[in-house]
Amino acid sequence: MLDMSPSEQNLRACLSRFPSGVTVVSYQSVDGPRGITVNAFTSVSLDPPVILVALARRSRSHDLMARLPFTVNVLRTRQEDIARYCASSPDDYSWLPWTIGASPPRLEGALAHLICHPWRTIRAGDHTLYLGRVETLDYGDGDALGFFCSRFVPVPWPIPSQPPLPYDLFEQPADRP
Numbered sequence: 122m123l124d125m126s127p128s129e130q131n132l133r134a135c136l137s138r139f140p141s142g143v144t145v146v147s148y149q150s151v152d153g154p155r156g157i158t159v160n161a162f163t164s165v166s167l168d169p170p171v172i173l174v175a176l177a178r179r180s181r182s183h184d185l186m187a188r189l190p191f192t193v194n195v196l197r198t199r200q201e202d203i204a205r206y207c208a209s210s211p212d213d214y215s216w217l218p219w220t221i222g223a224s225p226p227r228l229e230g231a232l233a234h235l236i237c238h239p240w241r242t243i244r245a246g247d248h249t250l251y252l253g254r255v256e257t258l259d260y261g262d263g264d265a266l267g268f269f270c271s272r273f274v275p276v277p278w279p280i281p282s283q284p285p286l287p288y289d290l291f292e293q294p295a296d297r298p
C-alpha cells in the first residue's frame with residue numbers, strides 16, 4: 122500500500138534500498154588535496170562525456186569545489202576507511218594516498234578514476250548538481266565498495282557468469298538498424 126509521505130526520514134529509508142557504489146570526489150583546495158564521500162554519482166552523457174555528482178549545499182565541499190576540476194575516485198572494498206574518513210569532514214587530508222603531482226588530486230589504488238572539468242552546475246533543492254566533462258580516466262578490476270540500506274557492503278569480483286544482455290548496455294534498442 123502506497124501510504125507513506127516523502128518526509129526526509131521516509132525518503133532516506135526508501136532511497137537506501139537502491140544499492141550504489143561509493144566514490145570520493147577529490148579536488149585541490151587552497152590547503153591541499155581534499156575529498157568528500159559521494160554516492161550521488163551517475164553517468165549523464167557519452168557524447169560529450171559527462172557525469173554528475175550531487176553535493177549538499179551545506180557541505181564544505183559545495184563552495185570549495187565550485188568551478189574547480191575534480192576527480193571521481195570509485196572506491197574498492199578495502200577503501201572503506203577512506204570513505205568513512207571523507208564522510209566526516211576532517212581537517213587533515215594529508216595522510217590519504219594521493220597520487221603525487223596529480224592535478225586534480227586523485228587517490229592511489231582506486232578502482233576507477235574519472236578526471237573531470239567543470240561543465241555545468243544545476244541548483245536542485247538542498248543540493249547542487251556538479252556536471253563534469255570527463256577529460257581522462259582509468260580503471261581496474263576487483264571488489265568494489267557498495268552502499269546499501271545505509272551500510273557499506275562489499276561488491277565482490279569476479280562477477281558470476283550470466284547470460285549476455287539482449288543489447289549493448291549503452292545502446293537503445295530503437296537505435297539499432
Ligand SMILES: Cc1cc2nc3c(=O)[nH]c(=O)nc-3n(C[C@H](O)[C@H](O)[C@H](O)COP(=O)(O)O)c2cc1C
Binds near residue numbers: 183205
Ligand atoms: C556512503 C556515503 C555517501 C554520501 N554521499 C553524499 C553525496 O552524494 N553528496 C553529499 O553532498 N554528501 C554525501 N555524503 C555525506 C558527505 O560525505 C559528508 O557530509 C561529508 O562530511 C561532507 O564533507 P565536507 O563538508 O568537508 O565537504 C555521503 C556520505 C556517505 C557515508
